Amino acid sequence: MSTSEQTSDVQGTRSRREALNENRVWHVYARRKYDEPLHEIGNVMADDVELAKVYARSIYDEFSWIEMVIIPRETIVTVIES
């Protein structure tokens, strides 16, 4: 393989990776009992909301949650900055 072919191959791989890079972060909240509030259990990265839902369910499956919601990070409004 020539140097130029290698370069274009690397660029091809990079552009594919960039094309599939996930940019949106979703905070995952869940609860196990009706008498407890939702609390943050982690986050997932996905540009597609439906995929974000699939990822949240498959990654955070350690308990039988009665409720799980995801919230896009960009909608969070900081009140007191850390």
Place this chain on the structure above:
Amino acid sequence: MATTTRTDNAALFAILSSLADNKQAVGRRYAYWCNGAPALEAAVAAAAMTQDELGHARTLYPLLDNFTQAEADPTQIEPETRTLNYALTYLDNDFSGWSDFVATNFLLDTALTTFFEAAQESSYEPLRQRARKIVHEERIHQMHGEGWVRRLANAGGAVRAALVASLQRLWDETLCWFGPNDDQTMQQLYQEGILDATPDELRSRYLQKIMPILNSLDIDVPVSFDAATKQWHVNAPLPWSSWEAVGRRLE
């Protein structure tokens, strides 16, 4: 010594064998991608779906022992000793890339789910019970397949081209799996109330599920929309001459 009363139903035995082989093969192909998916989240989802698919196969293979047809060769009802392969030819080889995973998830898995949806009121109780559970678990697989088809298609360029090529390679064989409309196996299941649809009806239900996504993404497949009936129809002949009815796969 316990005696077993076996059911004599070659059609049901054949379909259950094909369903189990396809679920097993899909699970094994998915398994390769548990640490090779484009993102960590997708890898975890692939692992979860692998477990589901292999689990579905594990609940289907034991049913084969309930049939007279199992007596001819008992080694063929155990996945460990089975040498027959009624899974799609597409699954014979490793996936060439993530796009093959997505195509299998979106096309084949959805086709098998369409079958199980038609068996939720089945007159054969063991299938009815399993069908309801499988349909429930498959909802998240469908979301995953649709989400990734959207992602790869919208990425454009080589990524979209790879997806389209994978979908095209799997297209005919998936549509053929339901069988021609006069397929004796499927027709018998329909007449016995084991299924609530004929092969053409199953194919139609399947197209109504997948076509809105493909159409919205301008992915070209040989299907047309009938505005009068508001239904999608296959508009190119399927390769029945190379379809093998026993294994329900293309040769």
